[in-house]
Amino acid sequence: MALHDDEVAGLAARLDEAALGGTAIPQVVSAAGASADDGYAVQAALLARRLARGERLTGLKMGLTSRAKMAQMGVDEVIWGRLTDAMEITDGGPVDVAGLIHPRVEPEVAFLMGRDVAEGDDFASSVEAVAPALELIDSRYADFRFSLPDVIADNTSASGYAIGPWRQPPAGLADLAVRLEIGGEVVESGSTAAILGDPRNAFDEAVRLAARHGVRLRKGWVLLAGAATAAVPLPAGAVVRAVVDGLGTASLRTLPEEGGGRG
Numbered sequence: 001m002a003l004h005d006d007e008v009a010g011l012a013a014r015l016d017e018a019a020l021g022g023t024a025i026p027q028v029v030s031a032a033g034a035s036a037d038d039g040y041a042v043q044a045a046l047l048a049r050r051l052a053r054g055e056r057l058t059g060l061k062m063g064l065t066s067r068a069k070m071a072q073m074g075v076d077e078v079i080w081g082r083l084t085d086a087m088e089i090t091d092g093g094p095v096d097v098a099g100l101i102h103p104r105v106e107p108e109v110a111f112l113m114g115r116d117v118a119e120g121d122d123f124a125s126s127v128e129a130v131a132p133a134l135e136l137i138d139s140r141y142a143d144f145r146f147s148l149p150d151v152i153a154d155n156t157s158a159s160g161y162a163i164g165p166w167r168q169p170p171a172g173l174a175d176l177a178v179r180l181e182i183g184g185e186v187v188e189s190g191s192t193a194a195i196l197g198d199p200r201n202a203f204d205e206a207v208r209l210a211a212r213h214g215v216r217l218r219k220g221w222v223l224l225a226g227a228a229t230a231a232v233p234l235p236a237g238a239v240v241r242a243v244v245d246g247l248g249t250a251s252l253r254t255l256p257e258e259g260g261g262r263g
């Protein structure tokens with residue numbers, strides 16, 4: 001760790017204020033000479049600020065789960081972040097993008113934990129349900145550009161998530177077709193294979209990587225396994241759907257821009 005406690009707290013405050021104010025900041029964490037572990041320390045401090053405001057931890061999310069994103073960042077490991085109830089979007093429900101910086105949306109698969117998960121526990125005995133999901137990401141860094149410590153500190157760009165209907169885990173999840181639709185148009189299509197070859201691998205990675213920082217998945221928590229396609233900019237006044245073959249649909253509706261009529 002390169003950062004002292006007061007530096008960690010100061011960086012968390014800058015990221016938190018950027019998110020609350022909807023204003024981008026420069027890459028402050030790597031500029032301070034931080035490592036990935038420092039990034040996780042800042043992320044934990046950021047979470048502590050949210051909890052102090054009354055938010056509740058609802059789960060974890062995996063990031064950089066596609067080979068393409070890992071190569072782009074020059075890393076060979078996925079990253080993880082935290083979800084809170086303030087990030088929850090009712091399936092089909094409204095999202096106001098006005099206070100966000102440069103939101104993007106990506107189609108995902110979500111898992112629901114059926115028990116507290118210990119290291120070594122497997123997917124079958126831990127995950128009670130699976131659902132299609134949408135993740136809304138919004139980097140707090142200017143131009144959506146960051147180094148690895150920066151993006152880890154920024155809670156892996158987490159901003160919101162919508163979960164479709166839960167169902168019992170099907171026999172196979174490895175290669176389900178996925179579509180991302182905005183305003184009825186297909187804007188991205190792919191496969192759940194883009195999530196670490198099989199989204200179930202994201203569960204194993206979440207258990208392993210979070211344990212390094214003393215974090216365990218808890219009964220009732222959600223795990224967002226990762227994106228099945230590239231993320232796309234999230235416009236105002238649109239209906240967005242993630243359609244996963246065999247799992248169903250998750251959707252959200254962004255409010256129109258002020259003065260842009262009702263939708």
Ligand code: 0L1
Nearest residue numbers: 062063064137151156157
């Ligand atoms: O959920 C994600 O895969 C995002 C991880 C952080 C990188 C990014 O913001 O694209």
Ligand code: MG
Nearest residue numbers: 062135226227
């Ligand atoms: Mg994601």
